Amino acid sequence: MPLNIPFGDLKRQHDAIRAELDLAIARVLDSGWYILGPSVSAFEEEFAAFCNTRFCVGVANGTEALQLALTALGVGPGDEVITVANASVYQAITIVAVGARPVFVDVDERSHTMDPAALEAAITRRTRAIMPVHLYGRMASMDAIMAIADRHGIPVIEDCAQAHGATWRGRPAGSIGTLGCFSFYPTKNLGAIGDGGAVTTNDAALAEKLRRLRQYGWERKYYTRDAGGLNSRLDELQAAILSVKLRHLPAWNERRRAIAAMYHTLLAGAGLVLPEAPSEGEPVFHLYVIRTAERDAVQARLREEGIGTDIHYPLPTHLQPVYAPFAPPGGLPTTERLAREILSLPMFPELTDDEVRAVAMAVREVVRTKNQEPRTDTNIRSFVE
8 A cells, every 4th residue: 555655745834833824824914014014024134133144135936036136246148157057947047037148067976066166167257156056955065165256256146945044164054155045935944835035145235235126126116226126025924924934944954854864874775875964064954865876767666655756856957958058068967967866755844753764664675676677777868859
């Protein structure tokens, strides 16, 4: 009989805090103020404090957080922005949207985050920003990245969409670069019940410009000061919900770490590559991503067993046809190899210990069985040929 263990289950989370959510929603409905009101201001202050930054500017979603960050820095046509290709297309979307060119660099095989050596080699006189991604809840190598950025005088935009509460040498995600961009999509470690996003910074002038840009570029109502503005406002309802959830986030992140530790123990010696926790930082395990050369077959067998999985992400950005013009010569070998092998196991705070053990035992059995069968390889480039 199938196990019926989902990849994620937000209903469990919301059921546990339903009374708090109901009160927050009722307060917003009773207030009659639904856009850029007291709930947004309160959440911005709370989240800035959580991230140890001076300012937080709430916006409509994480993608527009990145786009507005680029616009605030003056990035535009003729400029280059260095980023990675293994975190789906969100970074490329925003870079192209402001008229700049995405420059993709390879990632470190162990961390799946931007390779600092590849970053430095890609810098040109046109480089106007660096956009590392804190992937799967683990922060990129910020010491090395910031040293390179400072040496060249280039601002850094941290993509923190999967790293709410992660730290690097004690510093939270979103507090190290010039700007930090967050998504509050429902499945994130801190998720709204709908869309939402934010930009954090310690720069007062950038924070004020972002507040204008999120509302058409207005300096005051109907008077536009900045080009490139959007209608990108975090609404009162989502802000109130996020304030409730922010109080629970440290405990939720701690539970994610406990689940990851269980997986790590139970899957040791199974012939898999397991995620590592860096000594320099503390990840928050937005995802628990294993690697196996038999990924597709393992995923199919786990589906048959009733275990939900996903692939984050199956096709790197530079191999997607629309972004092929930006593909680096020779490709990105590590990025492409990882994309063939990665598999995300169930990971959300409400998973029970019994469910974690059941997933781990099923994975071990599937991998053991597959290792007794002839191996087949899939060439990721075949997806676009």
